[in-house]
Amino acid sequence: MAKAKILVVDDEDLIRWSFEKELSKLKYEVLTAESGEEAINKFKENPPDLVLLDVKLPGMDGLETLKEIHKLKGDTLAIMMTAAATVENAVKAMKMRSVVDYLCKPVDFEELKVVVENALEIYELRKEVKSLRDEKRKPYSFENIIANSEKMKQVFDTVSRVIQSKAGIILVQGESGTGKDLIAKTIHYRSERCDNPFMEINCAALPETLLESELFGYEKGAFTDAKFLKKGLFELADEGTVFLDEIGDMKPSLQAKLLKVIENRYFKRVGGANDIEVDIKIIAATNKDLKKLVESGEFRADLYYRLNVISIYIPPLRERREDIYPLIKHFLGEFNKNFKKNVKDISPDAKEILLNYNWPGNVRELKNVIERAIILSFEDIFDQSHLPMELLQDYKKEEEKIIDITLPPDGIDIDKIEEELVRQALSLAQGNQTVASRLLNLTRDSFRRRLKKYDLL
Numbered sequence: 001m002a003k004a005k006i007l008v009v010d011d012e013d014l015i016r017w018s019f020e021k022e023l024s025k026l027k028y029e030v031l032t033a034e035s036g037e038e039a040i041n042k043f044k045e046n047p048p049d050l051v052l053l054d055v056k057l058p059g060m061d062g063l064e065t066l067k068e069i070h071k072l073k074g075d076t077l078a079i080m081m082t083a084a085a086t087v088e089n090a091v092k093a094m095k096m097r098s099v100v101d102y103l104c105k106p107v108d109f110e111e112l113k114v115v116v117e118n119a120l121e122i123y124e125l126r127k128e129v130k131s132l133r134d135e136k137r138k139p140y141s142f143e144n145i146i147a148n149s150e151k152m153k154q155v156f157d158t159v160s161r162v163i164q165s166k167a168g169i170i171l172v173q174g175e176s177g178t179g180k181d182l183i184a185k186t187i188h189y190r191s192e193r194c195d196n197p198f199m200e201i202n203c204a205a206l207p208e209t210l211l212e213s214e215l216f217g218y219e220k221g222a223f224t225d226a227k228f229l230k231k232g233l234f235e236l237a238d239e240g241t242v243f244l245d246e247i248g249d250m251k252p253s254l255q256a257k258l259l260k261v262i263e264n265r266y267f268k269r270v271g272g273a274n275d276i277e278v279d280i281k282i283i284a285a286t287n288k289d290l291k292k293l294v295e296s297g298e299f300r301a302d303l304y305y306r307l308n309v310i311s312i313y314i315p316p317l318r319e320r321r322e323d324i325y326p327l328i329k330h331f332l333g334e335f336n337k338n339f340k341k342n343v344k345d346i347s348p349d350a351k352e353i354l355l356n357y358n359w360p361g362n363v364r365e366l367k368n369v370i371e372r373a374i375i376l377s378f379e380d381i382f383d384q385s386h387l388p389m390e391l392l393q394d395y396k397k398e399e400e401k402i403i404d405i406t407l408p409p410d411g412i413d414i415d416k417i418e419e420e421l422v423r424q425a426l427s428l429a430q431g432n433q434t435v436a437s438r439l440l441n442l443t444r445d446s447f448r449r450r451l452k453k454y455d456l457l
């Protein structure tokens, strides 16, 4: 760590002088001020990592000074200094998160050393926690969600409103890979709950009883294997968010228990007698059509209506093709960084294939295709040879497409043109003759005949 900077604020010359001497010996950079006003000016010029503040100062007192300092830099830590008679004030000040300790005058220099070291350690830890939290939040910043199409802009708009609101239950629906997870985490990490827990569970992955104890927790002795008390997700996520993924797969008996938690905001652990109150936001997601599940009796209607108050539907990628190219560019950026590559763009043929593909696996499939292409490509653009076979197979030029060829006045050798097209089809299909023959709208046999003719077998 660079030399820590400490600002000592005290109206007694002797204290400022002796602190400066002692703290400089410990290799800290020391600034001093004899009043709150001077401290604020010094702070503006050269903000320190830690402030040692006398509680009693002429003019603006210690606490007022600290409040002003916080307006300049909210995470500044302080140690209050006080004479024995005013210890109470210093102790009161410690209720503030930024006041980490206090020193009683006359100050013992050994104690000063320990208290300053501890405070700076807290400062470093808080800085680290903040940077880790920011890092965790980063993927869920709005710039990282691509929403070019009108449909996604609307989704985006709803998400922004939900974030600003106090909505406690949100349902996110959409096919697999459309971005439900991304939206759920964005709602949490962009909301005021962002520093509190985000607990997620996949309702399809666990048998019913296990899912119940994961959600509600259990008391010691609730069942044979319950050797210890275990807190469930609802309890652990207090003041945060619970993400219930694949809610459509939850069994009806558990659905009833979930509805009770949503309505009452309290629940009992399995085998427990006491109600546990929680403050949680619930985000449920599913790739199934919940309404249809209600009609077929697999999903409780009352829970569906409770969940469906604020619902976000993410359309499949094939219904919002304007997002495809911006997503490609976005993932190029991401994977270039991850793999230290510099693939700037895609070739026009690859672009045509990607823009026309049906994307049954939605954004996830597109992301995987780009990742693969970046790994395989050593040029600064990638082309169709870097795309997986199923995309090439799927790609058929529109039949009515007008072929943009003009016969030159001198005529041409039609065999040469045919040979060139056969070669291109083979290369596009990465040597797969069945795929290549389809690209030329030929049967496999007539394609093979041409291969023989042009000595390409």
Ligand SMILES: Nc1ncnc2c1ncn2[C@@H]1O[C@H](COP(=O)(O)OP(=O)(O)OP(=O)(O)O)[C@@H](O)[C@H]1O
Pocket (backbone or CB within 6 Å): 144, 145, 146, 147, 174, 175, 176, 177, 178, 179, 180, 181, 182, 183, 287, 330, 363, 364, 367
């Ligand atoms: N609009 C978008 N912008 C950027 N990345 C996106 C977008 N939508 C989805 N992604 C990315 O695509 C991948 C798949 O998204 P996600 O996991 O959120 O899908 P899902 O709907 O939860 O799928 P499943 O139903 O299979 O759980 C993730 O890596 C996600 O970050």
Ligand SMILES: [Mg+2]
Pocket (backbone or CB within 6 Å): 180, 181, 245
């Ligand atoms: Mg998901």
